Amino acid sequence: MFRTALRQMGRNCDKGEIWLAARGDRSHKLGSIIWLRNYNATISGTIASPAAYMPIAYICRRSLIAFGFAVFVAAGAPAFADSCPTGINPVVTIEATTYYRQDDPTRSTIDLNKQARNRELLKPVNGFLQLLTSLSDQYLDTGVESLKKCADDITLSWAKAGALTVVSSSAQARFVQQWSASTLGFVRLKLGPLSDPNDDLAVRRWLATLATEIKKRNFRNDTKQHNNHYYWSTLGIGVIAVAIADDELWRVSKKMYETAIRDIAGDGTLPAELIRGNRAALYHAFAAQPLAAYKLLATYCQLDASVDDKRLERLIALVRMDIADLRATDKKTGIKQGHVSPQPWLDLWDALRSERPQDAGTRKSQNLGGAMNTLSQVLYSGCGKI
Helix, strand or coil: CHHHHHHHHHHHCCEEEEEEEECCCCCCCCEEEEEECCCCEEEEECCCCHHHEEEEEEEEECCCCCCCCEEEECCCCCCCCCCCCCCCCCCCEECCCCCECCCCCCCCCECHHHHHHHHHHHHHHHHHHHHHHHHHHHHHHHCCHHHHHHHHHHHHHHHHCCCCCEECCCHHHHHHHHHHHHHHHHHHHHHCCCCCHHHHHHHHHHHHHHHHHHHHHHCCCCCCCCCHHHHHHHHHHHHHHHHHCCHHHHHHHHHHHHHHHHCCCCCCCCHHHHCCHHHHHHHHHHHHHHHHHHHHHHHHCCCCHHHCCHHHHHHHHHHHHHHCCCCHHHHHHCCCCCCCCCCHHHHHHHHHHCCCHHHCCCCEEHHHCEEHHHHHHHHHCCCCCC
C-alpha cells in the first residue's frame, strides 16, 4: 500500500507525506512517512514500524497547485483531524476562459490549449471547493469536530474577503460562479451553522450576496429558451436559500425552476442542448443534474410538493437510455454522441426516491458538494444540519 502511494506521489508531487495512525483509531495522527522526489522516505513521530499502523491520509505538496497541497484520503479516515491547511488565499474575482472553438456553431469542439489554460486559472477556486467538499464529507462520516472547524474557518476567511462575488468579462467565469454557489450551498447544509453567531452571520451574508449576483444575471423568465447554465443558477440560488433560510431567494429559485421545467420537450429533450453537436447527450446529462437536485431539495428540505412535474422524469429517462448506450440522443440529433458515463446524481436520485438513502453510494459530484451518501443523509433528514 505504501509503495503504491509513494509511486503515485512520485508522478505528481514534489514532496509527499503519508499520515499514520494506530489501527482501530483513525482520528489521531501519530506520525508520518515523509517522501521526497528521490523516493527516500523518513519516519517521524512516535512510530516504531509503519507495518503496525494504518494510513489515514496521503498529502501531496506541489508547486502546480496554487494553495500548495492536495489530499488523498485513505479508508474514509479524516485527513485533517489534527491540523488544518493554511494559505488558502481567497479569490475575489473569478478568472476563467472559454475553451470551445469559436468557429464551431455547435460549441462542441474543445480547444485543448484553451482548456488547459482554463484549468490553470481555476486551480485556486477548484482547490478551495474540493477541500471543503472533502472536509464536509469526512465530518459527516466521522463526527470529528476539528474537521468542521477547519472547513468553517476557511469558509469564513473567504466570506470576509467577499470571495467569488466578482467575475471577469468571460462568460466562463460566470458559469464557475454558478457551480461554486451550488457547491457552497450543499457544503453548508452538511456542516450546519458556524459556532460563533457573528461568524455564521458573515458567511450567510456572503452566500446571500453570491446568490444575488447570480440572480441579477439570470432572473429573466421572458426568454423562450434556456440552457444548462440557467438550471445551475436555479440550483445555486435554491440551495443557498435553504442553507441560509432565505425565503425570498427560495421564491426566486422556485420560479426559475418552473421556467426551466417548461424547457423540457414532450420527448424529454432540451432544445438548447439538442443543438450541441456530438456533445448533446453529455449536455443533457449535465443539465438534468441541477434540475434533479433541485427537485430533491424541494421535496426533502422544503417539503414543497408543487415542484413535481412529469417532464423532469422524461428528461431523466432520456439520460438513463444514453448511459445504457441505447443511443436515444443519437436518434434525436442524427449525430453519433459521445458516451455518457454513469452519473453520481442518479445514485442520489434513486436512493432517495426509493426511500433508501443508505444506497446513494460514495461517488462524488463537486457541484453537489461531494459524496452522494453524505448528501443523501442530509437531505433525507430534512436538511436538519441547518
